[in-house]
Amino acid sequence: MSILIDRSKRVLVQGITGREGLARTRLMLDYGTPVVAGVTPSKGGQTALGVPVYNTVGEACQGSGGIDISVLFVPAPLVKGAAVEALEAGIKLLVIVPDRVPLYDVLEIAAVASAKGAHFIGPNTLGVLSPEAGVLGMMGGSAEAIRSWAAAGPVGITSRSGGITTSMGYYIARSGIGLSTLVHVGGDSVVGTTHADVLRQFQTDAQTELVVMFGEIGTSQEEDAAALIEAGAFTKPLIAYVGGRAAREGTRFSHAGAIIEGNVGTYEGKIKRLREVGAIIAESFGDIPRLAAEALKPRSTRPAAATAAKAEEEEGGAWKTAITEIQPNAIRLRGHTLDSLMGSVTFGQAIYLALVGDLPTPQMGRLIDAILVASIDHGATPPSTLAARTAASTGAPFNAAVAAGLLSINQHHGGAIEDCMRMIQGALKDRQERSLSVDEAAAALVKSYKENKKRLPGFGHRIHTDDPRTRRLLAIAHEEGVAGEAVAMVEALARAVAQSGKSLPVNVDGAIAALLLELNIAPELGNTFFMMARLPGLVAHVYEEKTRERPMRVIHPTHHIYDGK
DSSP: OOSSOOTTOOEEEETTTSHHHHHHHHHHHHTTOOEEEEEOTTOTTOEETTEEEESSHHHHHHHHTOOSEEEEOSOGGGHHHHHHHHHHTTOOEEEEOOSOOOHHHHHHHHHHHHHHTOEEEOSSOOEEEETTTEEEESTTSSHHHHHHHOOEEEEEEEESOHHHHHHHHHHHHHTTOOEEEEEEOOSSSSOSSOHHHHHHHHHTOSSOOEEEEEEESSSSHHHHHHHHHHTTSOOSOEEEEEEOTTOOTTOBOSSTTOBOBTTBTOHHHHHHHHHHTTOEEOSSGGGHHHHHHHHHTTOOOOOHHHHHHHHHHHTTSOOOOSSEEEETTEEEETTEEHHHHTTTSOHHHHHHHHHHSSOOOHHHHHHHHHHHHHTSOOOSOSHHHHHHHHHHHTTOOHHHHHHHHHHTOBTTBBOHHHHHHHHHHHHHHHHHHHTOOHHHHHHHHHHHHHHTTOOOTTBOOSSOSSOHHHHHHHHHHHHTTOOOHHHHHHHHHHHHHHHTTOOOOBOHHHHHHHHHHHTTOOGGGHHHHHHHHHHHHHHHHHHHHHHHSOTTOOOOSSOOOOOOO
16 A cells, blocks of 8 residues: 555645646546545636646645545746645645745645645645555656556655655665655655654555665754654664765755755765664765665565566676666656656756756856856867867867867877866865964975976966956856855965965966866766867857868968857
């Protein structure tokens, strides 16, 4: 038996005639969820996908013979009114899908729900999925996709991230272990149903033998779950994975509710508390299916095909990747379906997801996009551009000419970012170990480099004495609240260099180096951002060379004239 949804529950959709309401009602109906009525004021008497539409929830309850659950697809400012209307009509469970619902509205909904003996999931939730039983909201994307991977079984999921909810379910199912119910409690700081609430329901569910919990920094949901275990109110095995390990105080991680304030809601505190009560901690997202299988032994319900696949893997017949999963009609990048990312994230955010494994915040995404724009091109004189145009002039195809340009990016051209990242890290480490101020640590580093006649990576430029890209990148970092220790250090280094009498301002590589550290990018990937950024510029130069210039011409490295807009 699943929790929250089964074939006996009668479901209402509020906002059924809207774009989202129609699309998600189709998903629920296609998966067999008993959607018996919809509500859109002023559209009563119509039908949507064969479902009768009413003007009010009261009319829907009376006309359909009773409602157990209402799923809300209405604009955020209208959520409170719609939710209270449903609760006043006697509906005991609401699934509030919209995000950006005002906090005080959520608190008022919670007060009414408590008075009515009802509860709600969300806001800012994908909803609930019980394989072979039903779906509430928008989890899974399509009924066909759900059926392709989700089978009923002993593992329940509670999660603060919609994408991670389905990703965990997918990878657990792919390992041959079935699922009972997947619950996305919502990503906001105040939600109607918490991890602890879900665990109480899983405790009494005969089908669920094990629960996997995805937590995040911020709020006390994970600590409350630990308290529940400590009190003996939840006794089944719990696997916990907590996101936001690298987040700093005051920085939001992925969701509105995932923010550390002071010492409250930290990654370390949550992990410590969960360990204390015996939860199984997953250090890596990819460990979850293995840990689930181990926790279920000897009751594992893996089908024979999955067992054979596992045996083949252990014998060396398969290798692993945690980047992209390809299935018929489904492409998932780091657990997120590619079609859901399209149009909802920028290319820079997608790059971050591919490299780091988590979606960046919008603020981080803006900074990544600015980094990529900053290095998209720097005229016809850089070695990479000259190499690409020279190759194009010989008649080389696009891939060969662009590759020639990329191969020219090396230690002295585009290669300073990684070195500068490591230099900044070293200065920050020195500051911490010696209890120095940021300016003292910067001055010590500059003095050391000067005495050893070493060049400061990320400083100085053969053309610019005040690189406009540097000024703008650092300004955006401050505007978006992303500037931290690394930015402070590179700015202190600039002051120390100026005080030493050198005219070496921070160049674009130095600015990018500091910002990539703030974004938790590994130094080994530093120079690749220059390569990714420069690629469109190289394509443009190769195309211009092929369409504007004669083949095999003499290309002077500096003698050219700009005649564009």
